[in-house]
Amino acid sequence: MSEKPHGEVQKGFRKIVYLTFPPEVSGRPVVCNLARLFDLSFNILKAEISPRQDGTMTLEISGLETDFHKGVNYLKENSVRITPVAQKIFRDEDCCIHCGLCTAMCPTKALVVDKGTRKVLFEIDKCSACGLCTRVCPVQAMAVDLDENGRN
Numbered sequence: 510m511s512e513k514p515h516g517e518v519q520k521g522f523r524k525i526v527y528l529t530f531p532p533e534v535s536g537r538p539v540v541c542n543l544a545r546l547f548d549l550s551f552n553i554l555k556a557e558i559s560p561r562q563d564g565t566m567t568l569e570i571s572g573l574e575t576d577f578h579k580g581v582n583y584l585k586e587n588s589v590r591i592t593p594v595a596q597k598i599f600r601d602e603d604c605c606i607h608c609g610l611c612t613a614m615c616p617t618k619a620l621v622v623d624k625g626t627r628k629v630l631f632e633i634d635k636c637s638a639c640g641l642c643t644r645v646c647p648v649q650a651m652a653v654d655l656d657e658n659g660r661n
């Protein structure tokens with residue numbers, strides 16, 4: 510059972526995914542069903558859906574990890590293609606002021622303070638695309654690349 514606070518940032522598992530919908534699915538409420546059937550919260554970061562055409566959507570999903578995996582399986586069963594967007598999280602190196610705020614939020618330690626230089630390092634290979642850093646960074650140095658998605 511999951512308690513679901515309806516606040517901005519929900520505790521628990523979260524992940525950003527990129528979805529591709531075949532034409533026959535584009536008009537169906539499969540994403541809304543993530544909330545209805547699996548108690549997941551979602552935030553649509555970008556969507557391009559047209560009737561009778563392939564659709565794409567970048568979606569931030571949060572909830573319990575077990576529910577997340579059930580939701581992902583449900584999407585796959587409904588012919589939705591799912592691509593993790595970990596490689597699409599990027600840092601604007603010119604913008605980062607190395608305040609360290611993101612290091613406290615990052616669940617995978619992809620963002621850590623270098624003890625020697627006191628600079629914040631970003632190790633993209635460790636990033637799980639939870640998106641939390643993009644919410645806390647005061648200068649929006651951490652962001653999701655929404656333009657390049659789906660070209661892989």
Ligand code: SF4
Binds near residue numbers: 600604607608610648
């Ligand atoms: S929160 Fe933003 S500015 Fe601060 S260290 Fe992280 S990326 Fe840099």
Ligand code: SF4
Binds near residue numbers: 641
């Ligand atoms: S770098 Fe950002 S998006 Fe990646 S795991 Fe850490 S907090 Fe989440």
